[in-house]
Structures are given as C-alpha cells and as structure tokens.
Amino acid sequence: MQSVSTLERILRGTAISLVIFFFMFPIFWIFLMSFQTNETILRVPPSMVFEPTLTNYRSLISGTLEGSTATLEIRFMSNLYNSLFLSVTSVTVGLLLGVPAAYAFAKLKFRGSEDIAFTLLSFRFAPPLLVLLPLTIYFQKIGLADTYLGLIWVYQLIVLPLILWIVRGYFEDIPSDIEYAHRIAGHGFWSTFTKIALPLAGPGIAAAGLLAFIFAWNNFIFALVLASADKQPVTVGALAFITASGINYGQIAAGIMLSIAPTFALALYAQRYLVEGLSLGAVKG
Amino acid sequence: MYDKEKKLVQSYMNGGISRRGMLRGLASMGMTAATASVLVNAVATEALAQNGFDWKKHSGTNLKLLLNQHPYADAMIANLENFKALTGMTVEYDIFPEDVYFDKVTAALSSGSTEYDAFMTGAYMTWTYGPAGWIDDLNEYIGDDSKTNPDYNWEDMLEGVRNSCAWNGQPGGALGSDDAKQWCIPWGYEQNNLTYNSRLFREAALTVPTNLDELVGTAAEAKAKIDGAYGIGVRGSRSWATIHPGFLSGYANFGEKDLNVSDDGKLSAAMNTDISRAYHEKWVQMIQESGAPDWSTHTWYQAGTDLGAGKSAMIFDADILGYFMNGTGNSEAGNLAFAPFAANPDADAPTPNIWIWSLAMASAGKQKDAAWYFMQWASGPEHGLFGATEKDFVNPVRKSVWADAGFRSRLDTSYPGYVDMHDLSAPGAKIHFTAQPLFFDLTTEWAAMLQKMVAKELPVDEGLGQLEASVNRQLKEAGLG
Numbered sequence: 001m002q003s004v005s006t007l008e009r010i011l012r013g014t015a016i017s018l019v020i021f022f023f024m025f026p027i028f029w030i031f032l033m034s035f036q037t038n039e040t041i042l043r044v045p046p047s048m049v050f051e052p053t054l055t056n057y058r059s060l061i062s063g064t065l066e067g068s069t070a071t072l073e074i075r076f077m078s079n080l081y082n083s084l085f086l087s088v089t090s091v092t093v094g095l096l097l098g099v100p101a102a103y104a105f106a107k108l109k110f111r112g113s114e115d116i117a118f119t120l121l122s123f124r125f126a127p128p129l130l131v132l133l134p135l136t137i138y139f140q141k142i143g144l145a146d147t148y149l150g151l152i153w154v155y156q157l158i159v160l161p162l163i164l165w166i167v168r169g170y171f172e173d174i175p176s177d178i179e180y181a182h183r184i185a186g187h188g189f190w191s192t193f194t195k196i197a198l199p200l201a202g203p204g205i206a207a208a209g210l211l212a213f214i215f216a217w218n219n220f221i222f223a224l225v226l227a228s229a230d231k232q233p234v235t236v237g238a239l240a241f242i243t244a245s246g247i248n249y250g251q252i253a254a255g256i257m258l259s260i261a262p263t264f265a266l267a268l269y270a271q272r273y274l275v276e277g278l279s280l281g282a283v284k285g
Numbered sequence: 286m287y288d289k290e291k292k293l294v295q296s297y298m299n300g301g302i303s304r305r306g307m308l309r310g311l312a313s314m315g316m317t318a319a320t321a322s323v324l325v326n327a328v329a330t331e332a333l334a335q336n337g338f339d340w341k342k343h344s345g346t347n348l349k350l351l352l353n354q355h356p357y358a359d360a361m362i363a364n365l366e367n368f369k370a371l372t373g374m375t376v377e378y379d380i381f382p383e384d385v386y387f388d389k390v391t392a393a394l395s396s397g398s399t400e401y402d403a404f405m406t407g408a409y410m411t412w413t414y415g416p417a418g419w420i421d422d423l424n425e426y427i428g429d430d431s432k433t434n435p436d437y438n439w440e441d442m443l444e445g446v447r448n449s450c451a452w453n454g455q456p457g458g459a460l461g462s463d464d465a466k467q468w469c470i471p472w473g474y475e476q477n478n479l480t481y482n483s484r485l486f487r488e489a490a491l492t493v494p495t496n497l498d499e500l501v502g503t504a505a506e507a508k509a510k511i512d513g514a515y516g517i518g519v520r521g522s523r524s525w526a527t528i529h530p531g532f533l534s535g536y537a538n539f540g541e542k543d544l545n546v547s548d549d550g551k552l553s554a555a556m557n558t559d560i561s562r563a564y565h566e567k568w569v570q571m572i573q574e575s576g577a578p579d580w581s582t583h584t585w586y587q588a589g590t591d592l593g594a595g596k597s598a599m600i601f602d603a604d605i606l607g608y609f610m611n612g613t614g615n616s617e618a619g620n621l622a623f624a625p626f627a628a629n630p631d632a633d634a635p636t637p638n639i640w641i642w643s644l645a646m647a648s649a650g651k652q653k654d655a656a657w658y659f660m661q662w663a664s665g666p667e668h669g670l671f672g673a674t675e676k677d678f679v680n681p682v683r684k685s686v687w688a689d690a691g692f693r694s695r696l697d698t699s700y701p702g703y704v705d706m707h708d709l710s711a712p713g714a715k716i717h718f719t720a721q722p723l724f725f726d727l728t729t730e731w732a733a734m735l736q737k738m739v740a741k742e743l744p745v746d747e748g749l750g751q752l753e754a755s756v757n758r759q760l761k762e763a764g765l766g
Contacts, residue, residue: 037614038614038615039594039614039615039616042590042593042594042596042616043594043616044513044594044595044596045513132392133392133395133396136392136396136398137396137397140396140397140398140399145398145400146400221388224381224385224388224389224392225388225389225392228379228400229379229380229381230379232381236381236382236385239382239384239385240354240382242382242383242384242586243354243355243382243383244354244355244356244383244585244605244609245356245609245612245677246586246589246590246593246609246610246614246615247586247590
C-alpha cells in the first residue's frame with residue numbers, strides 16, 4: 001500500500017513538474033536572457049552558460065540604451081510608472097462607479113435597466129481604432145487630449161463594463177432574504193449595501209478588479225493615440241528596444257521581467273480571491 | 286569659446302587644415318573629439334547666423350515635433366541646442382518606436398491635431414497624406430527668399446531623392462514632374478545593395494556576385510559551404526516592406542515596372558511579363574534554395590539581426606541596415622563589407638529603389654513659418670555634415686556632404702566598399718514604384734503572392750496571372766484602372 005502511494009506521489013510530482021516546466025520555461029528563458037548581452041543571446045547554438053550582466057537592467061533604470069551605433073534615451077521607468085498609475089487609477093474609478101451600478105442592475109429592476117447594462121457592455125464590442133479617431137477630435141476640443149484625466153476616462157471603456165458585468169453576477173447570487181432580514185432589523189439601504197452585499201460579493205469584486213487591472217495594464221492603443229510620449233504605458237515603451245539599428249533582445253527581456261512584476265505580484269497575492277471569485281460566479285443557484 | 290580653439294576650427298572650416306589636424310590641435314588644448322565636434326558645429330552655426338537671413342524672426346516660438354526613434358532623430362537631437370541658439374526658438378519632441386510610429390502620425394494628421402508642427406515621414410506615406418490635405422506643399426517655402434535662408438541650397442539635394450518626395454497627386458503621375466508638389470523634404474535615405482560578411486566569404490572562398498544569376502549561385506554555395514548560416518537574407522513578411530527593398534531594386538534593373546500608365550491616365554498591372562516571370566522565378570528559387578528557413582516572417586529586423594550575428598552570408602537590402610549591423614554589439618561587427626548590385630547583367634549600374642526618411646509639415650499646424658525654419662535647418666548642409674561625420678546620419682541626401690573628404694574617409698575606414706557602392710548607385714537611385722493611392726494594398730498583395738510562390742502553393746506564372754487580375758480589379762474598383 002505504502003509503495004503504491006509512493007509511486008503515486010512520484011508520478012504526481014513528475015506530472016506537476018512537467019506542467020510547471022512547460023508553462024514556466026519561456027519565462028525562465030526570458031529571465032536568463034535579461035542577464036545576457038545581445039551577442040550571447042544570438043550565438044549559435046544557444047547556450048545556458050554565460051557570464052551574467054546587469055547591463056540591461058541598468059540601462060532600463062538609468063534611461064540610456066547603448067545601441068550598436070549610438071546611445072539612445074529611453075523612458076522605460078517612466079512608462080512603467082504611467083502603466084501603474086493609469087491602471088490603478090482607472091480600476092479604482094471603475095470600482096467606485098461599477099460596483100454600485102452593478103448592485104443597482106442586479107437588485108433594483110427599473111425601466112431600461114437591461115438596455116443600459118447592455119449599452120455599457122457594448123463599449124467592449126467596438127474596435128478601439130473605430131472609437132479613437134472621433135474621440136481624439138472630441139478630446140482636443142474639450143482639452144482632454146494628452147492628459148492623464150482623459151486617459152483614465154477612456155480606460156473606463158475597458159474596465160467599467162468588465163467590472164459591472166462580473167460583479168453584477170455576484171450580487172444576483174446573494175439571496176435577497178439575507179438583505180431583507182438586515183433591513184427588517186432596522187437598517188437602511190446604504191447599510192445593507194455596505195454591510196451585507198459588499199462583503200458577500202467581496203471575492204467577486206476582487207476578481208473583477210484584478211481582471212480589469214490586467215486588461216488596463218495590457219492596453220496599448222488608447223494612450224498611443226491620445227497622449228504624448230511622456231504619458232505612454234509600458235506596452236508602448238517596450239517597443240523602444242526594437243530600433244532601426246537592431247533589436248535589443250537583452251533589454252526586451254529585462255523590460256518584460258520588470259513589466260510583468262506588478263501584475264505577477266498582484267496575481268500571486270490575490271489568486272485566492274481570483275479562483276474563489278471566478279468559481280463562485282460560474283455556478284448559478 | 287576661447288579664441289585659439291575658435292581660430293583652429295575656423296581654419297578647418299575654411300579648408301586651411303585637415304580634420305585630423307584640427308582634432309590633433311584641439312586635443313593638444315585638452316579637448317576630446319566629442320567636444321571638438323560640438324565646437325565645429327557651433328562655428329558652422331555662427332557662420333549660418335551671419336548669412337543675412339533673419340534667423341531670429343520667430344524667436345520665442347515653441348515648436349513640437351513628432352519623431353520616429355531612429356539614428357537620424359538622434360543626430361538631430363544631439364545638434365538641437367545649436368538650432369535653439371541660432372533661432373531663439375524652443376523645441377519639444379515626441380519620439381515613438383517605428384512599430385507604432387505611423388499609427389500615431391496617421392491618427393494625429395487625420396484628426397486635424399494642431400499638436401505637432403513637423404514630423405518625420407516616409408515618402409510613400411505622403412502619397413496618402415498629401416492628397417488627403419493633411420500636409421503642405423513645401424514648394425511655396427523653398428522658393429520664398431523671405432522664408433528660406435540663402436545658403437539652404439535646395440539643388441544640393443540628390444536629384445533622385447529630391448524628386449522622389451515630389452508628386453503631383455495624379456495616380457501614375459511621374460515623381461518630380463514640373464507640376465509636382467513637394468510633400469516632404471528628404472532627410473536621410475537608404476539604397477538597396479549588397480552587404481556581405483567578408484569573413485564568411487573569405488573562409489568559404491566565395492566571390493561577390495554582380496548579377497542575379499551569380500547571386501542565386503553564390504547564395505546556394507554559401508549555404509552549402511558555411512556551417513550554421515544560410516545564403517542570403519531578404520525580407521519575406523506579408524507586407525509592402527518585402528517588395529520595396531532588394532526585390533524591387535533588382536526588378537527595376539531589368540526595366541520592369543509595377544504598373545502601366547496609359548495615355549488617358551489609367552493604371553494597370555505590369556508585372557505579368559516574360560522578363561518579370563523570369564525574374565520572379567529566379568528570386569523564388571533563390572529563397573527556396575538559400576533563404577532563411579523562416580523567410581516568410583522576415584522583416585528589416587530579422588534580416589539585419591541574422592547578418593550581424595553571422596547567421597546569413599549576405600543581404601540584398603538597405604545599405605544602412607548593413608551599416609548598423611557593422612557596429613558594436615553585433616558579433617560580426619567589422620566583418621561586413623558592401624557592394625553595388627545590378628541584378629541585370631546587361632545593366633550599366635544598379636537602380637536601387639529607395640526609402641527616404643523625410644520631414645513634412647502638418648497642414649493643421651498653427652506655426653508653419655516657424656516650423657519651416659526648423660525644417661530648413663534640419664535638412665540644411667551644416668546639420669547634414671554634422672550628422673554624417675559625428676553621428677549616424679547616413680545616408681545623407683546632400684551632394685556636398687557626400688563630397689566631404691572627412692565623411693568619405695570615415696566611411697572608407699570602417700565600412701569597406703560603402704562609398705564606392707553609393708557613388709555608383711546614386712545616379713540610378715529613386716523610387717521606382719508608380720505613385721498612386723493603393724500603393725500599400727497592392728504591394729502587400731504582391732508580397733503575399735511571393736509567399737505563395739516560395740511555399741510552392743502556386744507556380745510563378747499562375748501566381749503572376751492571379752496577381753495581375755487582382756491588381757487590375759482593385760484599380761478598376763478604385764476608379765484608377
């Protein structure tokens with residue numbers, strides 16, 4: 001019995017290791033690349049033995065990129081900051097607007113509620129480029145072009161429908177009887193919302209927030225079209241390493257490691273909520 | 286600046302002493318080469334300020350530029366303080382990577398944005414921007430003595446390059462015709478010729494090919510003899526950029542065209558001829574036998590990176606791509622050499638198709654005269670010489686810069702064959718495409734058809750027949766055919 005159990009453990013461990021290896025190898029390879037120069041990365045055949053260098057990280061942090069023919073100024077850290085600022089602020093605004101709206105759509109049936117909810121969802125249907133040109137003209141007229149405020153507003157096209165429709169499902173899952181019981185005990189609507197509904201939908205809100213953050217972080221086109229170079233996120237900034245005088249693979253790898261760090265850390269921290277939240281929403285009672 | 290140093294630099298500028306002599310003299314006064322180059326340009330700027338032109342007319346104006354991340358932009362930024370000192374203007378700029386640059390330009394222009402006064406563009410793009418009314422005809426500035434300084438010397442620009450930036454807006458209209466509008470000012474340009482790895486060629490006892498048949502043979506020989514490298518790098522992605530470099534340069538050398546223009550101005554496909562078929566067959570054979578295994582994904586970047594890493598024996602692509610790959614950071618740095626390439630054995634000289642990084646003025650801009658001041662300075666002979674000798678502003682578009690002994694000697698020393706290649710190719714270098722609004726669609730389709738031919742999905746003659754039919758249909762639908 002014991003030997004079967006050991007074998008099973010070994011097999012399970014091997015299978016898990018293989019799966020981890022399969023999924024993590026590209027990240028591991030990029031991690032190794034981030035400590036190499038272009039010359040060692042491009043040698044034939046590729047090798048895992050090399051003299052590690054911090055040059056790539058140093059150039060990203062210092063903002064100067066030594067190219068094959070010239071020294072370029074890069075704004076990677078500023079791009080990283082922009083991504084962080086835009087994503088965090090947009091998701092915060094999205095949660096502040098989206099969670100109460102989701103509750104209203106879930107619990108308060110009013111005329112046109114489905115139409116409004118669907119209209120908000122339809123923001124996700126339109127190809128961004130289709131929306132961007134008229135938006136650019138509008139923004140120029142009202143002075144929002146090339147401002148963080150304008151970008152955060154536009155980012156609501158990404159985060160708001162996502163938060164609203166995910167969180168709405170969780171609110172709908174909360175039995176109304178619990179809320180009625182709280183109301184009968186003499187509490188008001190706001191108290192019911194904050195003390196009963198919000199805590200019960202907490203994992204779902206966390207999951208929606210996390211997904212919205214990832215979507216906002218990965219966005220590329222909105223800031224590109226609507227803002228100047230100093231407000232570009234890391235998704236645009238990362239392209240700076242592809243230059244006419246060559247592709248700087250080492251810096252790209254270091255840039256990837258730095259740019260996935262915030263989402264990776266957030267996902268690790270919130271994975272419990274994410275799994276719990278998503279599975280809760282997936283099953284309707 | 287101290288008098289002694291200034292006199293030394295002025296003596297160099299007047300041709301009294303050589304560049305080496307000046308640098309040696311400045312070094313003895315404790316100056317580095319980098320500082321010396323700044324001094325040289327400062328003196329050139331001072332000279333420019335004294336040519337009687339009112340450079341300070343727009344003093345206090347703030348210009349905003351949209352730039353592509355490129356060595357040409359780097360050279361300009363390195364010299365920008367001199368422009369500010371000369372004019373009293375201030376300059377801001379946004380730099381975007383090339384992958385997204387033209388999306389940014391198109392969005393800014395099409396929305397009528399007033400944010401950018403001038404921007405970098407390719408000449409091909411002006412075939413869209415010009416007729417759409419997004420950019421200004423610069424002839425009115427070039428020909429206006431009150432707006433253009435007397436030393437600008439427009440005629441100093443290489444003729445083929447200058448004409449390639451001028452189009453009358455009529456589909457099929459000849460570039461540089463008398464009624465053409467100057468949509469952009471050439472800044473720096475690329476010819477398409479051969480860059481080869483002289484180390485690999487020496488080790489494999491290969492000779493530099495001089496026509497298409499030899500190219501096909503040498504590429505195959507290189508692949509057979511060199512371990513771990515393929516024979517020739519040419520672009521292959523499904524993009525217009527696959528057609529315009531080596532492919533079209535060789536094609537034009539046989540006298541072939543992309544489109545016919547009838548007397549009544551109607552366009553039709555011109556690539557389904559006997560000569561074109563023979564050319565396509567050889568090109569396809571070359572890629573099948575000795576091209577990159579993943580040729581259909583190759584763009585500028587892959588073609589260059591493989592050459593710089595010693596994974597390909599040569600490229601038939603932009604000369605400056607080879608120039609960049611010969612720089613530090615590439616394992617084959619210092620091993621690359623350059624050769625002119627005329628695909629047609631009966632041709633007198635190469636006929637490279639060219640890509641031109643240029644400067645254009647946004648029609649929606651609010652400070653056009655001031656923007657022109659910047660454009661004439663950035664495309665002027667002083668900055669051209671500074672960029673070419675001190676930075677990587679190569680290839681310059683001005684004859685005077687190409688005639689500069691310091692520049693030629695710099696190239697000769699580090700880039701064997703480059704100067705001769707350029708001199709031989711420049712007379713035939715121009716845009717060989719027919720200017721028309723469907724340029725990007727039709728050339729992308731051409732590239733897609735090449736992919737099918739190389740993948741053996743279609744024989745060349747059948748592929749060209751299909752391409753001709755499709756091109757003609759699209760031209761008709763657009764009212765051009």
